[in-house]
Amino acid sequence: MRSLERHRDVGAYTLGVLDEADAFRFEDHLMGCPSCTAHVSEFGPAARQLLLYRRATPRAVHPFAAPGPRFLDRLLGEVAARHRAARRRWLYAVAAVVVLAAGGPAVAVVTAHDSPADRVATTDAGTGVWAQVTWADRVWGSEFDVQVKDGEGPRxxxxxxxxxxxxxxxxxxxxxxxxxxxxxxxxxGAAFRPGEISRFEVRTRDGERLVTLKPR
Structure with a gap:
């Protein structure tokens, strides 16, 4: 496979439609190509949403069927909740600025979040890999922010x-x-709700566990 063809395979790799041999070759290319690595990260959220849609859709439903009103209502409800939360955060920030400007003897700052979020971080004593995972409940499952320090890269x-x-x-x-x-x-993102999660594992392509994180 020529280098140009490997670049073009980034979308197919992210969607998981490459066969095993081509996926293996692309992963070798990925380790030395910052451009493809960035594209994989950019395509990741869209690929996961498609995966979640596929898992949530019965086989009898045509893949291009229009979403039902209940599904749209749930999405609109989540958007509205985020907008309300953003407005609350803005009002709390304004209130805090007013209190600070007044120069009172005591200041209480209140913060708000659009939904409960949890975080766990740890370093594996054997591999030395550090990871931190932050997750929040969403209508479709859970949303994650991940940070990893791995001194043995690239891999x-x-x-x-x-x-x-x-x-x-x-x-x-x-x-x-x-x-x-x-x-x-x-x-x-993943289809698991926060209460359904047992643990997180950072693994290599070959399945080696580098660090395990367990929610409190």
Whole structure:
């Protein structure tokens, strides 16, 4: 496979439609191509939304069927909730500025969040890999922000979320930068709700566990 063809395969790789041999060759190319690594990260959220849609859609439903009113209502409800939360944060910020400007003897600052979020971070004693995962409840599952420091890069890695029922879903994948670089930051999603999560695992392409994080 020529280099240009490898660049063109970034979308197919992210969607998981490459066969095993082509996927293996593309991952080798990915380790030395910052451009493709960036594209994989950009395409990741869209690919995960398509995966979630496929899992939530019965086989009898045509893939291009229009969404029903209940589905649209749920999406509109989440958008409206985010807008309300953003307005609350703005009002709290204005109130805090007013209090600070008044120069009162005591200041209380109130913060608000658009939805509850949790965070866990740890370093594996054996591999030395540090990871931090922040997640928040969403209508369709959970949304994640991931940071990983891996001094043994470059190597292809992925974050896997394991449910309490033993099932697994890949949240995001990336190529760890060369040792000496800072933390890699990714964003992703999964169909698990926060209460269904047992643990997170950062794994290599070959399945080696680099660090395990368990929610409190």
């Amino acid at each position: 292809a890695c992925r974050l896997v979320v394991v449910g309490k029922d033993g099932s697994e879903q890949t949240v995001t994948s990336w190529t760890a930068p060369a040792h000496g670089s800072g933390a890699a930051a990714m964003h992703g």
